[in-house]
Amino acid sequence: MTLPHALPHLGDVAADYDILLCDVWGVIHNGRESWAGPCEALARFNREGGHAVLISNSPRPASDVIAQLDGLGVPRESWKAFVTSGDATRAELAKRAPGPAWIVGPERDGALYEGLGLERAPSAAEAAFISVTGPVDDTIETPEDYRERLAVGAERGLELICANPDRVVQRGDKLIYCGGALADLYESQGGRVVMAGKPYSPIYDLAIKEAEKLLGRAVDRSRVLCIGDGVVTDVMGANAQALDCLFIAQGIHGDQAKGEDGALDPARAGALLKAETTYARYAALELNW
Structure with missing residues (x-):
């Protein structure tokens, strides 16, 4: 099994990508509060000329979830477009x-x-x-x-x-x-x-359409990076779409991907992925610039 590369800093590979398709719950907030590091990483990617598209398995339309993001303190500059499972399911x-x-x-x-x-x-x-x-x-x-x-x-x-x-x-x-x-x-x-949500195609079709609007041209899929903490949703969905993936190995997985020193252990992160027959190019405990 090919192990994911440890990626503590998104900035190390940001120049390789035009588009981020970023999960929401478990990556930028936990339902109670937003996390400054991940929000700033997305905002920095946008400031550097990229386009961060939030892609969530929320069952409500994106227009109805934006107020929740605002209430949790997720800065508007952290994202440029937002699609949900609710949008795809309607x-x-x-x-x-x-x-x-x-x-x-x-x-x-x-x-x-x-x-x-x-x-x-x-x-x-x-x-x-x-x-x-x-x-x-x-x-x-x-x-x-x-x-x-x-x-x-x-x-x-x-x-x-x-x-x-x-x-x-x-x-x-x-x-x-x-x-x-x-x-x-x-x-x-x-x-x-x-x-219709992650890992299935309809939500990715919507997200790519939003990305094309932002770019003003067709998307080069080799320059799209998916980010998420769900192996059977985010990672499996990225695999099905043949897109690169950054696996956030903390989130719902707690400390399972940590080594004894508290840092990411690529072998343990890889085991979480292998259990569902998935693969991620990169892994990190949390999203940071």
Whole structure:
């Protein structure tokens, strides 16, 4: 297995890239606060003539998430464009309107469905398909809380549209379940799942279109660097798109990629990648210039 190169400073390779496709949660914030180092690294890349595009598995449209970034103190100069799994998923939902859909997720994700003309079903028993953004209350619920209700949909052969492929994210010092964990459970029950966020192509297609607008020309894919902490989302997605990747090996993985000296251990980072049959050109514990 080829190990990732340790990259403590983005500035060391910044001249090799025109575009950064950068994950959000776990790279520039943890859901409670933003991190100055990663935000400044992106801002510096932009000031040096590059273009940082945020690419998030948030189930809400990007226009609805910008206020959250502002509230967490993420500077606007840290990014030039922003695409989400919600943006990519709306097209899938529109194909299936008017439904009805059994919608699973917190009220804050309601913007995903605005203007699509979807009718709501009270359960999978009355639905034409299922739409999941995450647990209704992700502070206390786990996928097991949905096992019996999801089984009804699987037995009926319903598709489940998952607007957030992430399995878990870090909120403060805790890991919380996301839509991808519910989708995994549904697939284990024999259900069919459709996802448009990372690692799947639709969200990357949107991100590349945004990059082309910023560049004013076609994107040279050899000059695009993906950055993220999710192996089965960010890294696997970059691999599928044949794009270089910087794996942020701390994030949801805690200290698993650290050596005894507290620094990145490329072998341990490589083991995390190998476990999912993925590869990253670079790895770091956090994003810094």
